[in-house]
Amino acid sequence: MTDGTTDGLNKAAVFICHCSGNISEHVDINIVKKTLKAEGFSVYDYEYLCSSQGQALIKKKISEGHVDRVVIGSCTPSKHGTLFKKCIQETGLNRAGLEIANLREQCAWVHPDRAGATEKALSLLKAKLKRLENIEPLEDIKVDIAQQVLVIGGGIAGITAALNLADNGVPTFLVEKDSSIGGQMAKIGKIFSPDKLAEECAMCSLSPLMNEVAAHPRITLLTWTEVEKLSGSAGNFTVKLKKKPRYVKDNCIACGKCSRVCPVSVEDEFNCGYMDKKAISLRFSQSVPKVYFIDPDSCLQLKGENCGKCAEACKTGAIDFSQKEEIIELNVGAVVVATGFEEYDVSQKPQYGYGIFENVLTQMELARVLGINGPTKGELLRISDFSKASSDPAPSTCDSRCESSSDHPFEVETPERIVMIQCVGSRDEKEGGNRYCSRYCCMAALKHASLIKKRYPKTEITICYIDMRAFGFYENYYRAVQETGVNFVRGRPAEVIEKPDKSLVVRVEDTLSQKIKEIPADMVVLSAAMVPSPGTKKIASVLNLSQDESGFIKERHSKLKPVDCSLDGIFVCGTAQSPKDVTCLLYTSDAADE
Incomplete structure (x- = not known):
């Protein structure tokens, strides 16, 4: 196999993992070995093939020159597939010469009958041997990747992820569907400090991070923006964004005169529905960006009535009722989902x-x-x-x-x-x-x-x-x-x-x-x-990501790949993944940046 020949299965070997009884207690490994040896195959078994000793056994048999094709009977390839590929490649064997039969999840764990499990294990191993019969070597292909990342969600998890990426030299786009970043943490007033046995001001911790995002040279902040479509693959994603009009230009100085003269009061989502907000407003006083926005569903002028009081009051000419929806396309190498939760x-x-x-x-x-x-x-x-x-x-x-x-x-x-x-x-x-x-x-x-x-x-x-x-x-x-x-x-x-x-x-x-x-x-x-926010449910659908039974975005493996999504190149952090407190979600934000 190292020279590209396809000489059948003369040098094929089967390695079976006991998996600490997960496989060996349900599959009769001795019968499996005896049957395959009778058909002319070399068969070896070990307690833990994923251990350094188990890998050493595989390398030894390949290095002796008697093995050029390997079938490993173990747990799911999604868990240790990369490890075993690296193991055989270190001996000079092409990775096309490896097949992994899932004897744990697809056999031992689903068949209580030992005889039936043993029969299925043999069938799976023989099928993998058959796949190796006429293989050709695989060659590595180098492709250009986009050296920038998209972070979806501007809560504390998304903010932390964006800052960590940008501080490590990675150009980052931070997309937030609302008019300001800050998320749910901006609402909670106080956070608890277990080491001090006290409560601390949430905004005193959050506000500096929000301002740092706005000022960071490697972060492009896109508020009032949602992800509409994603195509491509890991390293080269094309993302289509829809940016809603604010009807207020960036030269707004947030003086508040427009809000004071606005005749329309609306429910304040930030204050849980209390009628203490105007049709033109900030989400909250420390909003980032600190630019007012107009609610088109409440504004009299945008509904066709004659008003325009906010435009008359604005001395900087920031009010612009002619703004339109924008479509933005980005090319990114990876995506971090931090779309949060709702009550x-x-x-x-x-x-x-x-x-x-x-x-x-x-x-x-x-x-x-x-x-x-x-x-x-x-x-x-x-x-x-x-x-x-x-x-x-x-x-x-x-x-x-x-x-x-x-x-x-x-x-x-x-x-x-x-x-x-x-x-x-x-x-x-x-x-x-x-x-x-x-x-x-x-x-x-x-x-x-x-x-x-x-x-x-x-x-x-x-x-x-x-x-x-x-x-x-x-x-x-x-x-x-x-x-x-x-x-x-x-x-x-x-x-x-x-x-x-x-x-x-x-x-x-x-x-x-x-x-x-x-x-x-x-x-x-x-x-x-x-519970999962509407944004979490929507982004899971748009990006075609796996969800758990409750609707949270599901990681690939809770221990080995705790922030990897079902699609390569996409990662999840914070409460988009599962219920967490602030301290715990910050850990996942750091992990998603690794």
């Missing part, structure tokens, strides 16, 4: 009253309430106690009010009793639920409980849980929160009931005391599951 639609659990009772909200909505740039300017208030149409501008910077505030702009009382319900949509095998644990929910509840207790120590907080899961060092944070006086009730609540005064009652069975409890509450907070 589970908790209205699918009507027993908890979300969307029915005003004072039932999610953890993300509570994060916005507690956020300094949220609808209540950081004050803990029931939704029924403040106007969703507040026109007061939110502070644009993180100041001392990130930690505390003594100025209460609302003449209402702080909720005295808060109940948090865990695993809403997670660890739930009923219709509409998800079987998996979302990993971050317990810590989000603990973080918000800690924040509230520090600022409002008299507030009574109860967390209803199935199991509190505090991974790694977060166990110390969990204990610290317990010491603040937060109550914990083990049990999944059955229902939430509203009283005439808008207060609530949570009915739950405490599985530790085996008693039914009715817990009074002024506010109920639902810890919603983390």
Whole structure:
């Protein structure tokens, strides 16, 4: 085979891996060896062929000159195929002389009958030998690759991936479907620090990274842009992008005059639907790029009515109602998918009253309430106690009010009793639920409980849980929160009931005391599951990527290729892959850049 001849199977050999019993406990290897030897083939077996000793055995037999074609009976080629190709090539044998029979996943693991598994193993090995009968050597072909990368998604995972690539000299395109990068992390207000047992300002960590992306010479930032099509292969992808018009030019100085004169109020997605936003606005005060955009579905001028007040107020002439959609084509060598997650639609659990009772909200909505740039300017208030149409501008910077505030702009009382319900949509095998644990929910509840207790120590907080899961060092944070006086009730609540005064009652069975409890509450907070975002589902379809049963993008192998997608040259990181907290998703962002 080294000289290109095809002299049949005179020097073919079969190597069988025991795979620590995964194969040998289901397949009678002695019968397999005896049968193949009777047909004139050399057969060898070893406990672990993927080990250095197993590879040494293969190299030895090839080097002795008695073997020029190799069949390996082992686990799936997708796991160790590259390793075995490298092994035979190091002896001078052409990689065309290797075939791998999958005796584990396609044989041992699916056939409980030992005789049947043995018969199928023989059939698979003989088929691979037949494929080697008339082979020709393979030659390496060198192709030019595009020395630039596309990162899809401008959340913390995408930002980190883009910065790591750019810092290592790789020109990078960062595409974000929204008007600003920042993603979900920009909403959460505080992040927990397990080593300090404290909460830190999320934007104080995120904002410098966002600004670094905007200023980096090797990063091209494309906001308001979505991926429409991908063609080509690893090293040479052609990507078609659709960039929506902002109707505001880049010379915008973000003075805010246009927004102040705009007569149209719209729902603010960033503030979970509160009516505190205008048809021309920034996504949030620290947006990057800091250029206003106009919502075409709400703007009177774009809907054909006579308005144009924003254009009259703009002194730089940045308003441009004539902007059109753009189609952009890029040539990239690799793609990183970081399209993130969204909260589970908790209205699918009507027993908890979300969307029915005003004072039932999610953890993300509570994060916005507690956020300094949220609808209540950081004050803990029931939704029924403040106007969703507040026109007061939110502070644009993180100041001392990130930690505390003594100025209460609302003449209402702080909720005295808060109940948090865990695993809403997670660890739930009923219709509409998800079987998996979302990993971050317990810590989000603990973080918000800690924040509230520090600022409002008299507030009574109860967390209803199935199991509190505090991974790694977060166990110390969990204990610290317990010491603040937060109550914990083990049990999944059955229902939430509203009283005439808008207060609530949570009915739950405490599985530790085996008693039914009715817990009074002024506010109920639902810890919603983390589910794939619409962007994750769309990009999986556009790029033709494999997804798991929940819709997250599936990696090729959880241990050996934890960030590789089913298509070569495409990688996944962050919560587009699976539920993760901020710390864990940053690890996957780093891995995707390797």
